[in-house]
Amino acid sequence: MTDAPLLKVEDLHVSYNTPTGVVEAVRGVSFELGREKLGIVGESGSGKSQTGRAILGLVAPGGQRRARRLEFDGTDLLSADERTMRRIRGDCISMIMQDPKYSLNPVMSIGAQIEEAFLVHRETIRQEARERTLEMLRAVKIREAERVYKAYPHEVSGGMGQRIMIAMMMIPEPDIIIADEPTSALDVTVQLQVLAVLDDMISERGMGLIFISHDLNLVASFCDRILVMYGGQVVEQCLAAELDQARHPYTRGLLNCLPSLDHGQDELPVLKRDPAWLSAVKVSS
Amino acid sequence: MSGLGNIRGWLLAEVPKSKWQARGQRFYIGWLAFRANPVAMAGLIIVAGLVLVALLAPWITASDGLEPDLPNRLQPPSAEHWFGTDQLGRDIYDRIIWGSRITLYIVGLVAIIVVPIGLVIGTIAGYVGGLVDSVLMRLTDIFLAFPRLILAMAFVAVLGPGLENAVLAIALTTWSPFARIARAEALTIRNSEFILAAQVQGVSTVGILTRHVTPLCLSSVIVRLTLDMAGIILTAAGLGFLGLGAQPPTPEWGAMISLGRQYLIDQWWVPTVPGIAILVVSLGFNLLGDGLRDVFDPKSGA
């Protein structure tokens, strides 16, 4: 983590012109990513996905991205042309999208889709591609790889869909993986096993990971560092291990909302939002 | 002005207060997206122009374009006869204007016949699946397998020439792609959770088909229909050209080309003007279809 950061983001803004007005999805986010696991947490709509997508220039039509600085490994992503961006998206930064089912082609079998990724990115021959596809499916803990290989996206459970997406994204061996809630449809055991796979690949190859999630416990135990987002801003930054000592009332509120396994409560405390959080009160430890 | 402002405010209100306002808003936001697309607007203007011309025909023409006026035959375009006159001395401008009504009549009637047939067959096949699907789709394939004009000619040969029969023949040869599209949409819709939710509520199969599946198939079908309009007009013109559609002296554009074709070399305007009319209108529908496709794109949320 001592070497130069892979990704530098400074003052990132994303806004959308909609018929009903301008929506500011991301408002001045700055961070650096080294060869580490960075978690981004925050409630729904806080701009986590938009931040991840903006790095890759994936802003929906009608949207605008601005930043003081956006650099990947010395390449300026702000001025990069579409060809450079395509290369970066294909080979250097992979993104695991939030809705796996919508990202898979519904009329192509799962095996064929993964195989295609192998053929495109790794110059594999077809017979080999099949073997490696099955291997990849097993690596993300899909038990009946042969059956899933032949299945179509609607025939697998939501959790399997997410694992398949993860498998596909790891094929190009990128430098950075942006994982947008990659495991939220998985049951706990598989979730951890899949994260372990991701973790091992990252530490072996020295990749950087941006892990977007709203599962605070998971992020705290899995990542190295955490950004807490609210209303398009980063309201708090801390080391993952110190999340339980977080000071921002928003972060504290999120922590308190979690139901507990060990003792029952009649009513869960809910978050009471304070308009003042939107004007930059940043806490970092 | 402030009245308009009020309507705009109503259409963009954060919180719709009635079903009608909600629907109006959806259309208005779709319209804003449509308006921002110049190509689509060009299509809309052409199609709106066609409708306007058809409506105003009695006021913007000097004759009904049916009466021969032999002394004036084959006059070149002039101030008096903007597009010249044809082999029977009828004013081509008047005939084109009146012909727009026939074109609209054809596309309108075909649409009214084809869309419901395609939707019913397609959604039932896609949603119910199994044997029903196989039977309905084989039937569709049979119609799809023949070239449209040939099949339409065969139908007209059986039914007898005439405008109504031509429309019927075109409709019979046009519905199958609509059924295919509706089926493809229904197939993806069938697996979605809101259909399961409707089943849990106890909504009958007919209710699910009409209230849940059909509205979602409708947008692709409408897009396809506008894109197909060009083909429909051309097929109608083709039948007219072959003497199987509208019968003389009806000013149907295809028939006009057919009867004027022998004058192409010396009196070029006789077949050329209706040809241009067909081209412009087909293009208009095509552009409109493209624009609608962008507006209906589910990602736009309209």
Add this chain to the structure above:
Amino acid sequence: MIEINHLDVVFGHGHKLFHAVRDLALKIERGQSYGLVGESGSGKTTVLRALAGLLAGVARVSGEMQVAGESLQGQNRSREFRRRVQMVFQDPYGSLHPRHTVDTILSEPARVHRLDRIEDRVVQALEEVGLDASFRFRYPHQISGGQRQRVSVARALITDPEIVLLDEPTSALDVSVQAEVLNLLMRLKRDHGLTYVLVSHNLAVVAHMCEALSVMQNGSVVETMNVKQLRDHTPTTPYTRQLLTASLGYDRQAIDAFEEFA
């Protein structure tokens, strides 16, 4: 209230044949909240769908199912059953029709069951799930995920059901909204004396909501326990023990010790 015995569900034919639920038995008392946990693909959703009669033409279902004294035949369900048993789905984005307003969505079940005072019911249901009248004429894409899930809950309540099947009702929601929806579900249960069957892979949610639960694996129940056993971390099968360990967070060492339970 609900009794299931020897439930078998088989998807597909030939080489695509898949036995998703095997000889499953469940017994749920009236007024209980019953949890169904287990790994992805273990058949939890399939059990709910079989119960709700949503597998007609999709899978072959056999076994005995009894709900409130009514013995269920195949995948056909009576109109009365449809009124009494409702379901909330996992995906708040997929379970509402994209071209229907909240009003249309909520009035449909009332119309289907020929209930009176539809308008009042819609307004009241919205109020009950904590949405004000301004949401009534919005389209699903105009409201947030948590609000959509509230609409789904409201839709399930319109017909005054006795049983609500909840398929991971909060797994797509963030924690603050999850807390609100869970509080809402708890309150509705108290107020209406509902019986819940809750599918979740979040053990903390199940511990918070349910009095008893079954752990599923590969289409069968491997352990049935009450919430006290869950809170005290005293499961009896190794599979459940592993599930509990996993709920405690990411721990690289513990994960290596995970076993495959085939």
